[in-house]
Amino acid sequence: MPPLQTLTQRFDDRFTALERRLGIETIVSAIDTLPPGIVETAIKRYQGVIRGNPWYFPTLQDVDLEQFIVRWISVHENYFAVAEEVMALLLSGNGSLSVLCDPRLLARVIESETMRGWVGKRSPSGLDALLENRVDELDALLTPLGPDADTVFEFGGVYTGDPTRVSAENEIVTLFTRYHTEVGQPLTVDMLRTQPNATALRLLRGFCRYSVSQFNGKYDDLSARLHTPRPQSNDMSGLVNDLVAKLDNNTRQRVLLLLEEVKALNLLNLNYEVKYSFKGWAGLMHILVIVACSDTTGIQSDVYAMRARLENGE
Amino acid sequence: MPVKTISGDTWRVGCHGNGPATGPVVIVRSQEDLGKVKEGDILVANQTDVNYTAQMLLAAAVVTVEGGRYSHAATFSRENGITCLIGAVGAMDELKDGDIVTVDTSDRTIKVESEEEE
Numbered sequence: 001m002p003p004l005q006t007l008t009q010r011f012d013d014r015f016t017a018l019e020r021r022l023g024i025e026t027i028v029s030a031i032d033t034l035p036p037g038i039v040e041t042a043i044k045r046y047q048g049v050i051r052g053n054p055w056y057f058p059t060l061q062d063v064d065l066e067q068f069i070v071r072w073i074s075v076h077e078n079y080f081a082v083a084e085e086v087m088a089l090l091l092s093g094n095g096s097l098s099v100l101c102d103p104r105l106l107a108r109v110i111e112s113e114t115m116r117g118w119v120g121k122r123s124p125s126g127l128d129a130l131l132e133n134r135v136d137e138l139d140a141l142l143t144p145l146g147p148d149a150d151t152v153f154e155f156g157g158v159y160t161g162d163p164t165r166v167s168a169e170n171e172i173v174t175l176f177t178r179y180h181t182e183v184g185q186p187l188t189v190d191m192l193r194t195q196p197n198a199t200a201l202r203l204l205r206g207f208c209r210y211s212v213s214q215f216n217g218k219y220d221d222l223s224a225r226l227h228t229p230r231p232q233s234n235d236m237s238g239l240v241n242d243l244v245a246k247l248d249n250n251t252r253q254r255v256l257l258l259l260e261e262v263k264a265l266n267l268l269n270l271n272y273e274v275k276y277s278f279k280g281w282a283g284l285m286h287i288l289v290i291v292a293c294s295d296t297t298g299i300q301s302d303v304y305a306m307r308a309r310l311e312n313g314e
Numbered sequence: 315m316p317v318k319t320i321s322g323d324t325w326r327v328g329c330h331g332n333g334p335a336t337g338p339v340v341i342v343r344s345q346e347d348l349g350k351v352k353e354g355d356i357l358v359a360n361q362t363d364v365n366y367t368a369q370m371l372l373a374a375a376v377v378t379v380e381g382g383r384y385s386h387a388a389t390f391s392r393e394n395g396i397t398c399l400i401g402a403v404g405a406m407d408e409l410k411d412g413d414i415v416t417v418d419t420s421d422r423t424i425k426v427e428s429e430e431e432e
Contacts, residue, residue: 040345043363131384153383154392169367169390207364221368224353228371266384274364 001264003069010073011276014080015205018087024192024201026091031210031284033095038291039211039284046278046287050117052301057118061125065261068130072119072268076276082112083285090288100292103310109289110303116277127273131265134258141247141255148243152255156244157262161235165267168207168274173226175203176219180226186216206275209284320408320424334418335375335397336427339409342369356415358405362387370396375417377402377424399424 019027031039085108086100093099120126135153142149159165163174179199183191187200189212200215208214240259244252277283293299293306340350342359351357351369361380362370370376370390375397378387382400391398397417402424409415412430417423 044344157384158389158392166393167386167389168364169370169386170393172364172367173371218368222371225368225371262384266389270384270386270389279364 001066001069001260003066003073004264004267007069007073007272010077011080012205014077015201018084019201022087022091024196025189027087027210028189028192028204028212030087030091030095032213034288035097038288039209039214042209042284042287043279045291046283049287049290049301049303050113050122050278053303055114055117055122057114057123057125065130065264068119068125069264069268072127075115075119076282079112079116079286080276080282082108083282086285086289090285097288097292097295100289101296101310103307105289106293106303106307106310109286110307113278113286113303120273120277127265127269131262131269134262134265138255138258138262141251141258144247144251145243152240152243152259155236156240156259158266159263160237165263165271167270171271172203172207172218173222175199175207176222177226179203179219180223186219187212206280209281318426320402320404320426333397333420334416336414336416337374338430339411339413339415340373341406341409341411342366343406350411356417358402358409359387360406361385362390370394375399377405377417379403379406 086105089099089105090097117123118125121128123129135157138153139149142152145152166174179197182199183197187204191197192200192212203218204210204212204215208218244255244259247255274280278286290303290306293303293310294301297306297309299306299309335356337354337356339358340347340352340355342348342351342357345365348366348369351372353372354374355372356375356377357366357369357373358377359366359379361378362376363386366387367390370387371394373396376387376391377399378385379402381387385400387398388400390396397419399417399419399422405424409424409426410430414427416425416427418425
């Protein structure tokens with residue numbers, strides 16, 4: 001899927017530019033001096049906001065996967081840009097969340113979250129909807145294979161044998177194993193200043209929301225498992241192709257196309273969304289604005305009521 | 315003989331692993347419970363996310379109530395050869411910490427070998 005091939009590089013470039021502009025030490029210091037518990041509870045709080053509000057998605061619904069991926073990237077680049085804006089404001093306020101309590105900024109965050117949600121899990125045009133649509137069609141097409149259909153789904157719907165296309169969880173373990181070999185001690189801000197380790201940076205950006213304490217917590221949790229050999233992912237495409245070859249030619253062509261699409265959607269869902277969407281650093285920046293506005297207005301999760309109250313100066 | 319076997323239509327998806335796994339149940343209702351998980355435990359949760367990574371590697375098996383064949387728990391378990399059952403509706407209610415169970419992906423069952431006393 002062509003747009004997926006450049007996705008990681010595009011976001012890596014953005015992270016690198018952000019660090020060059022603001023300074024990695026400044027960024028991690030700002031995150032680690034946030035009010036206690038805010039980073040740890042951010043995902044849960046964000047999910048409460050996502051589930052507790054109606055979202056007015058554009059009515060356009062994607063069918064073509066390539067167009068959807070292009071849109072997903074574009075939406076998340078905008079999401080990242082809003083996050084950069086929030087980070088700059090946070091730094092200008094010396095870490096105080098009150099600087100984020102602004103109705104115009106909240107409006108930008110609502111707009112950005114609406115677009116993210118449009119391509120997200122709960123949208124009729126989002127990742128899960130597109131995935132379910134393809135899985136349903138595959139279910140029907142694979143019926144002639146009987147119990148072997150499960151094997152086709154299981155190994156044909158994910159990338160196998162490619163260490164760069166794995167779940168976020170697997171990537172975390174791989175990166176911490178590498179960090180353990182290369183550095184082998186807890187990360188400090190000083191280490192980032194003097195000799196930043198590239199693996200540590202990848203972990204901080206994608207999986208620790210730039211929090212050194214989160215990094216060290218995960219490193220500590222995983223340390224007992226970093227010496228244990230893990231199974232290698234074997235390329236199972238041969239087995240899948242052998243099974244699919246039992247289908248008639250037209251069905252086979254359609255099944256192979258659908259499996260490629262399911263793989264791409266799973267990679268987005270299980271890896272890229274974790275790093276670049278609401279569970280990552282950009283998501284943390286969005287929820288900080290909502291938390292700041294919630295604290296000031298006393299409104300728990302209704303983002304539209306928060307905005308109205310702030311605009312009316314109540 | 316097992317005390318009881320939890321199985322049936324509600325056990326939607328069996329995810330491949332390394333065969334049957336036996337151990338004590340640990341119910342994880344939120345991230346705060348992750349600290350309870352020790353080597354060889356059977357981790358039972360509604361669903362998992364990236365914060366469960368270390369504990370999934372410690373567990374002898376992973377059981378989740380929600381999710382499908384491509385959920386985070388299913389995919390990570392498949393990548394790492396962890397015994398895993400997905401879509402185990404009722405597991406969070408019917409099992410409790412300390413119950414000794416056998417998770418078998420071949421017949422998609424959880425056999426309760428002995429129950430922890432209340």
